[in-house]
Amino acid sequence: MATRCCSVCILLEMILFVIMVIASSPAAVAAAAGEDIVEETCGQCSRSNPNVNYTLCVSSLSVYPAADLHGLALFSTMPLRSALATIASEARVLRDRAPPGSPPRSCLDSCLEVFRDAAYNLGNAVAAIESWRYGDAKTAMSATTDAPVTCEDEFKGQGMATPPAIKAKTKPLFQHGVISLAIISLL
DSSP states (O other): HHHHHHHHHHHHHHHHHHOOOHHHHHHHHHHHHHHHHHHHHHHHHHOTTTTTOOOHHHHHHTOOOOOOHHHHHTTTHHHHHHHHHHHHHHHHHHHHHHEEOOOOOHHHHHHHHHHHHHHHHHHHHHHHHHOOOOHHHHHHHHHHHHHHHHHHHHHTTTTTTOOOHHHHHHHHHHHHHHHHHHHHHHO
C-alpha cells in the first residue's frame, strides 16, 4: 500500500511538473504578456485621451501576436490602411454619380484628395515607426487622423450634410487614427 501511495505521489508530481512546464513555455508566457501589454497600453491611451475607445483599442490590437510597445504602434496602423481604402472607394463611387461641376462632386473630389494624402501620410508614419523616429511618426499620424474631419468640413463649408455612406466610415477611421496616435505618443 505504501508503494502504491508513493507511486501515485510521484505520478501527481510528474503531472504537476508537466503542467508547470507547459504553462511557463515561451508561447504561453508571450500570449499572456501580449494580452497584458495590450490592455495596459489601451488603458494608458484611454486615460490620457478621451477620444480613445478602450474596447475598440483592445479588440483591434488583440488579434495580432504579442508585441512590445513599438510593435503595437505598428499593428495599430493596420486597421487604418483598409479603412482609408474603403472610404476612398466609397467617395469615388459617390463622386462618379454626382453631376460634374456640382458642389457635392467638388466636395467629394476634395475628400478623395484628402484620403490620398492620408494614405501617403500613413505610409510615412509606418516608415517613421519602423525607423524609430517617433516624432515624425506622430506628425504623419496626426495628419492621417485629421482626414475624416477635413472631409466632413468640406461638406459643412458648402452648407451640405456629409453623405451617410461617408459619415458612417469617418468615425471608425478617426477612432483608429486616435488609437494609433496615442500609442505612438507613449513611445
